[in-house]
Amino acid sequence: MISHAGTIPLILLLAAAPSAARANDSTYTDFDTDHCKTLSPEDAEGGGISLQCKGLMDYAVYYKEGDLRQSILYGHVNQAYIDGVFESFGPFNHAGRKIEWRIGPDGKPVATILRWFIENADPATGEPAPKLKGQVLVVSKVAGEDGKGCVAGYVDALANPDPNILARQIADTKTGGFICGKDKADFTGVRGPRAADPTRYFPE
Structure with a gap:
């Protein structure tokens, strides 16, 4: 006869495991610079502009453009960061129009994922070439009480078979301890x- 005396604690442990290891959820918003x-x-001379746009709940989206x-930035960003931070790419570029927000267990957004399009230049002409255009998923830390938000990681969306999965891993495991202005955001996965x-x- 098999004793079942030790099975109850094991059952309770297994039942609790999914809750403890529950991954963050995603929700999506449109990025619309026409209503900011x-x-x-x-x-007019440099083409630069700074906007505050609708984000998720009371977490705003702060958009800047300069020299194409x-x-x-995202969230409760402090004024110094709104005025002074600029994270982009060397070539001309522009962001996509669908923001993925990663939501923590407390219901607050902890990170965002947004696809960027990179206008790489043809070395022969020095002009942007459609055949060389890049796509990068940019993972950003959402600013909370400290007022500091920033890019925490990158994924080459063309060189990896599941770039969104890699981006969510960065969002869920790296942004929480990422120190803006000190830690350096790097590429995860294959970089083409x-x-x-x-x-x-x-x-x-």
């Missing part, structure tokens, strides 16, 4: 030749 609050007027390059070098600037 202007923070600084467009620079874009930078985006069309994933251009990132650029970053933070205020002192």
